[in-house]
Amino acid sequence: MTPSVVSDLSETDLLARIVPLLPVGRATLLPSGDDAAVVAAPDGRVVVTTDVLVEDRHFRLAWSGGRDVGHRAAVQNLADVAAMGARGTALVVALVIPGELPVAWVEDLARGLADVCAPLGVGVVGGDLSGGSAVVVAVAAHGDLEGRAPVLRSGARPGDVVAHAGVRGRSAAGLALLAAGLDEVDDGLVAAYLRPDPPLEAGPAAAAAGATAMIDLSDGLLLDAGRVATASGVVVALDDPATCFRADLDRLAPAAHALGVDPRDWVLRGGEDHGLLATFPAGTVLPAPFVQVGTVRAPSDDAWVGVLVDGVRPTGSAGWDHFAGGPQPR
């Protein structure tokens, strides 16, 4: 009998199906299979972060296949590594799965992790499996700073250039299309939600180019830019989105029209594109694919720090608070 759901298999047998699908990675000194793995940390430091995806909070089984969820889990973690200016080296994955989940779904999850990790030389070096009532994918990701200082959120200085790498609003638009049952309007946007594809290698490139601050845009441009502003004690002054995000707005226009929404909301407030926002000293030759989207200013007389959009303080919700499960009041 071919096992169809995970409860047909023991943990050992399920692992035997998953492990061969996972990449070993450039920095892997000892792969999975013992009590722990060993990963190279050539400069004597390791970047570490963790991010979790929860069924019916971050994805729905009806919309996302295992390969999509594996892809997103790897990307959202490696984007945090990239935002420090580091190059990803290894992931470990704790996976909670209901017994009725198809075995093929779990194999696809491994393939989705590998789709992202293998081309980057990132290994999936360990994991843990447990039963549970809903799917949970908790990843910890590791990276190599290659001798550089980490790029913090707190380093932006007045006069710096604000630059963005990646796409804006596509993940939010794709999710909105799925939620409205209009996913046939633009399957490219739906794909951008299901499998975001940010320029992860722009993170170390930004660090090498002298980035003063950087953040992964997981919760929306306004919210995450606000984190840089707060941590740095500055004003992040974004240019008019109609200019600096023109290509994104054009790309989103048909879907926005179909849903009757303003595409600027997706650009400014949409999360999970996992682009990078970085600041650089004025005059820096920006590494591709970064483009300037604003400038850093000193706090004004009232000491207010935050984000301006085309000179104006934005009103309404800034972005997404995953824990509260709804837009977060400013």
Place this chain on the structure above:
Amino acid sequence: MTPSVVSDLSETDLLARIVPLLPVGRATLLPSGDDAAVVAAPDGRVVVTTDVLVEDRHFRLAWSGGRDVGHRAAVQNLADVAAMGARGTALVVALVIPGELPVAWVEDLARGLADVCAPLGVGVVGGDLSGGSAVVVAVAAHGDLEGRAPVLRSGARPGDVVAHAGVRGRSAAGLALLAAGLDEVDDGLVAAYLRPDPPLEAGPAAAAAGATAMIDLSDGLLLDAGRVATASGVVVALDDPATCFRADLDRLAPAAHALGVDPRDWVLRGGEDHGLLATFPAGTVLPAPFVQVGTVRAPSDDAWVGVLVDGVRPTGSAGWDHFAGGPQPR
């Protein structure tokens, strides 16, 4: 109003309550608060492992408080690090919590993590929070090999001494008492289940003393010793438990009598004590608290590898398969 359940708080506000409770750690170069943390890896390598605790699979809210769950989550991960011969440096924690969970429970979870980590100089350097229908605590743990080779499961050689550090059967006995509603019979055993306290520093000590193989006993002595036997291609011949685990059997006797069970089952098959089983070249002065419990033999004529107990191949279930949720057939 004092918030009583987590849905009363935003993610930001909840983090503001948790983060101050967490230890920074000896090896922490950049603590939590940015996209990722930076941890020292002085010898250019990092040991990495992940283990997850799931509500109603690994613990019940009715039996385990937040402090117990935090303690167990830290211990079970740091035991895997210790079993490689490494010293723990840092944890990251992905936490899924239902909105109706008391805020105090989450604060207690942080305190439980700190109870284990702080005395060892281990930092809790990052985390992620999400809502969900059941509590899930997914930890990734990191360690420093201090220049030594990792101690694998595969290095046991015929003639080696088999040694054990820690206690046997107490966690299983404590769980059995709780399940039977007899937890007043021996609250020391219940405490051993709720907050296992293995000799984590025995891991690096064993490596320094020349251990040839090592494993964390998370799934039971027979099952985990069998993993060493299989990986090493040897027979792990355990002495008579009535001799080598006499103190453990005596400690378990009253609870075993109350429940009408054979305490040898707890010693041989009980999981989650997280003691260490290691093999050493004959004649090694065993580092405390290791004691000899057997010897390694070459496979016999039929090439069988596995575990003998007092010269006999044990029958029945070997231990616990967390995924299948029940004893695993051999």
